[in-house]
Amino acid sequence: MTTAPTPCPDGWFAVAFSSDLRPGQVRRSRIAGDEVVVYRTRSGLVRVTAPHCPHLGAHLGRGGRVVGEQLVCPFHGFSFDTDGTCVATGYGTRPPKASLRLRHSHEANGFVFVWQHHAGLPPQWDLPRLPHDYPHTAQTTHCFRGHPDDPGENSVDIGHFAHIHRITDARPLHTFTTDRHRAQLAVTGRKILGPYGHGIDAVIRYEYWGLGFTVIDTHIPRLRIRGRVLNAVTVPIPGQLQMRTRISSALTTGSTPAKGPLWLDRLLATALTHAVRPQYVRDIRQDIGIWHHKTYVERPRLAEGDGPITAWRRWTRQFHPVHPTDPVHPTDPAHPTDPINPVHPGARP
Ligand code: FES
Numbered sequence: 001m002t003t004a005p006t007p008c009p010d011g012w013f014a015v016a017f018s019s020d021l022r023p024g025q026v027r028r029s030r031i032a033g034d035e036v037v038v039y040r041t042r043s044g045l046v047r048v049t050a051p052h053c054p055h056l057g058a059h060l061g062r063g064g065r066v067v068g069e070q071l072v073c074p075f076h077g078f079s080f081d082t083d084g085t086c087v088a089t090g091y092g093t094r095p096p097k098a099s100l101r102l103r104h105s106h107e108a109n110g111f112v113f114v115w116q117h118h119a120g121l122p123p124q125w126d127l128p129r130l131p132h133d134y135p136h137t138a139q140t141t142h143c144f145r146g147h148p149d150d151p152g153e154n155s156v157d158i159g160h161f162a163h164i165h166r167i168t169d170a171r172p173l174h175t176f177t178t179d180r181h182r183a184q185l186a187v188t189g190r191k192i193l194g195p196y197g198h199g200i201d202a203v204i205r206y207e208y209w210g211l212g213f214t215v216i217d218t219h220i221p222r223l224r225i226r227g228r229v230l231n232a233v234t235v236p237i238p239g240q241l242q243m244r245t246r247i248s249s250a251l252t253t254g255s256t257p258a259k260g261p262l263w264l265d266r267l268l269a270t271a272l273t274h275a276v277r278p279q280y281v282r283d284i285r286q287d288i289g290i291w292h293h294k295t296y297v298e299r300p301r302l303a304e305g306d307g308p309i310t311a312w313r314r315w316t317r318q319f320h321p322v323h324p325t326d327p328v329h330p331t332d333p334a335h336p337t338d339p340i341n342p343v344h345p346g347a348r349p
Pocket residue numbers: 053054055056057058073074075076077078
């Protein structure tokens with residue numbers, strides 16, 4: 001029996017940045033080979049729907065528009081409410097019993113996520129809402145050939161830190177810990193900067209929420225810098241990966257970003273984030289260069305110095321439930337039924 005991961009795992013995956021969608025905007029995106037239409041109503045609600053109108057099949061992402069809280073089809077002007085119901089025709093006649101095929105969506109932390117499940121089960125767990133304690137955030141997107149397991153496995157693959165990223169003396173601060181769809185790892189190491197090999201000690205904490213969302217917190221005590229990278233990966237089509245990233249950093253006092261005068265915090269945080277972003281992009285492009293050409297080795301020949309790759313793979317198998325012995329991910333009692341999209345009025349990045 002193969003244990004190779006499936007192309008489109010289960011979980012929450014981002015289809016847009018929140019900032020991609022101003023009120024009234026309609027966009028197209030892709031997940032697991034399916035096109036979806038993502039839109040924001042005038043009051044700020046986000047909805048994600050299958051792209052074709054149930055009337056006569058027009059594409060809602062090609063000319064569809066938001067009027068108030070409704071999405072209006074470009075073909076005959078039928079309107080759809082936020083629960084997907086058709087509430088008006090373009091002729092002023094009684095609307096048919098019809099509905100959009102809404103996807104479960106959730107806007108959090110500057111992303112719009114969609115729930116993806118191979119058997120069509122409703123969301124089995126929630127994503128966190130992180131506090132907004134960074135005054136400035138930069139965003140990047142990378143699209144490449146890869147698999148959604150690659151970025152996460154890369155982060156526990158401590159052996160490559162020195163070879164690819166010039167992080168020496170990397171070692172885990174604790175074992176790779178898991179709790180259902182969540183996992184955590186903390187690593188300490190010395191980042192070598194500049195041509196003269198100056199090193200700076202850092203602690204990096206990874207928190208994984210399925211395969212689609214990772215929070216990476218970095219602390220550099222000597223420079224009193226704290227940084228946060230939010231990575232949201234999606235499989236637009238099998239074999240391709242889209243990685244949306246939000247990068248923040250700030251000076252810190254202890255465990256939280258410093259709270260000085262607002263304008264000064266903003267200025268420093270913006271300057272820091274602009275300085276950190278190119279370094280992050282350099283690092284991620286080095287990884288992508290490897291992922292693009294690598295293959296999946298089912299039985300890797302691991303050695304001392306590798307990170308907790310076996311534990312990582314054991315944890316990720318729950319998101320690839322096609323193997324005969326795998327249970328379908330158990331239903332969370334907090335989600336006994338199929339909630340309409342969690343609604344977060346006016347949620348903004
Ligand atoms: S196809 Fe959408 S209103 Fe007719």
